[in-house]
Amino acid sequence: MARDKVITKDRPLDEREASILQAIIYEYITTGKNVGSRSFVHKYSLAVSPATVRNIMYDLESLEYLRQPHKSAGRIPTDKGYRFYVNSLLDSYDYSMKDREISVKEEAIKREVQLDKIFYVITKMLSGESHYAAVMLTPKFDFTVVKRVVLVPLDNDEILFILITRTGMVLTKKVVISSNVTQDDLHAYSKYLTGELCGYAIHEIKEQIFDRLRNEQMPGIDKEMALDIAQLAVSEYEEPNLYIEGIENLLKIPEMVEEDRLFSLLSIIEDREILRRIMTQTLETEGIRTLIGHEIDEEKVRGCSMVSASYKIGNKLVGAIGVIGPTRMDYEKVVPLVDYTGKVVTELLTKVSK
Amino acid sequence: MARDKVITKDRPLDEREASILQAIIYEYITTGKNVGSRSFVHKYSLAVSPATVRNIMYDLESLEYLRQPHKSAGRIPTDKGYRFYVNSLLDSYDYSMKDREISVKEEAIKREVQLDKIFYVITKMLSGESHYAAVMLTPKFDFTVVKRVVLVPLDNDEILFILITRTGMVLTKKVVISSNVTQDDLHAYSKYLTGELCGYAIHEIKEQIFDRLRNEQMPGIDKEMALDIAQLAVSEYEEPNLYIEGIENLLKIPEMVEEDRLFSLLSIIEDREILRRIMTQTLETEGIRTLIGHEIDEEKVRGCSMVSASYKIGNKLVGAIGVIGPTRMDYEKVVPLVDYTGKVVTELLTKVSK
DNA sequence: TATTAGCACTCGGCCATAATGAGTGCTAAT
């Protein structure tokens, strides 16, 4: 009669407990209401009585998977509960993308030519599909492949360095020089640099090509000057960009605009460094990553979860995408969506930069 | 004894009525609470009794400057009231910018080199200073002056058209051509176009230069082809961009997150066309423009006001900036701020494009 | 021994009621 199952706080759940926990969390995620034993049993036509469920709930509460917002109020999941739920999802989740129903409008993406528009569109799409807010950390430019270099005089001591990538993206950078160069010089430099750098990714250029070129003989033009300019321009390419879209979706979620949570939201919008930090961590880990509630280690942000994934160019991790929502997020939909989108982005970028 | 001042709904206010109306609106703007006769008289140490104020309030209500949210609840301004208030402000407002205390960090702006970053910074700054949301409609590219044109081959049938402006801004555009051109051809074209277009603003080029050039003799190169490419590229320069920053400021204002208003906010964020329309109207009117409440002729947007101003390059109106906030906005601060910022932008852009 | 029925108890939500207090409109006195 005595229920003595709970000996330690960390014992594994038996099968029935696990499935009931999952069902409870599912119920809470979909309805947003505390789930109580009686109506729960009724709604799911369980073969056990409410009392049994109560007992199980009691155990689950001791084990810290559930909690009561107040006495006699049904149970809601704790972060640990969500974590359990998400992990089960991940265990059973088929990463092979088969019978995928999510409609990532790949066509819409492929029609875009400017890379930065692609990033915008993907972020927008991800927020649209998920109905939460979406984030994208764009790739470091290090992995774009050079097609052509053009130098253009601006002022006496300023040159505009234009780098055209294989994908037709145009990066520009002002470079300040000390000595005078003529327009003809610049033209020769452009030709030289284009010839030497074309076909290499920027990181390769930084790491190897410059060194090699400096050791080569090159008659006719002032090679050093050309290399100086290029090196200066290439050295400090901007930080990866952070796109955030769909904040308005979060405003539509009642629990997110409740007094205290609104503050979390504000922090997310205002202090982009928080997100940048999180996304940079994601960038460093292959595959999907979920952060639930307090697992987002930011004082200012509470009651929020993130599902994020890194993406690659070739087999090098270069960026990350993610979805932000309330802890009570529809993980079951969002996890595959983010996973899938990540793969689409990988495929797309890989294709486009080869 | 009988108060028979109100004969028509549009009679002008006498001095005392006007000053009391202004004070009431000021009080409401700063506190956000309904203002009632007794405490109002007390707070402002008026030389009249609450009863007198009540009588005046009664008149002002008949004249539709004030209204009662409900019986026995003090008065709050109507849109007409705000309009009166703002107009008085504008009347007495000194446009000469003397003894200005607003800290628009001009230095921060001048340090930026990329024009699009400048736009971003200005918008951000305007939202920061006003504590509301800020909008900026960027100038049409029509008014930027060409410094140099570079054509670069991308594919067999694609050319990248690069236009460098006098300010060092780089605009790029993919152009698809039918016949084949060699790299040497493109080089010649680039030289030709740079020579002919340099120093002209894009709108001049569109309107006059092309026509002139087509009638000129030009030995040696396939002038027509070059002009076709340029005309194609220049013809459809993108829509002016719309920056919105500081939405988070609006989330901090209690009355903006009240259930129904939140919807207005969402509309503003989601449906950028609304704002674009408003800003485009502003662009067409010189100087400052205020839209109060219903004057924003958009069903979806309610309870919001906008203060906006157009800015110029030289003496041609090219863009607009603005601030969005609740109807109960601190017009007294925002109006000069927007006015001043508009002038700074004008000055800045004019200098930079001459 | 695990499950369940039964029951006392809890507590948020809802409703009605009442008290409070800031405010108004009207009237008569100044």
Add this chain to the structure above:
DNA sequence: ATTAGCACTCATTATGGCCGAGTGCTAATA
């Protein structure tokens, strides 16, 4: 024309009662 006085209004707040959904415990049951 202004104001004092007064009756009246009404949002807000507090109070208490009740309902319903929920729990925890215990004893009965399969």
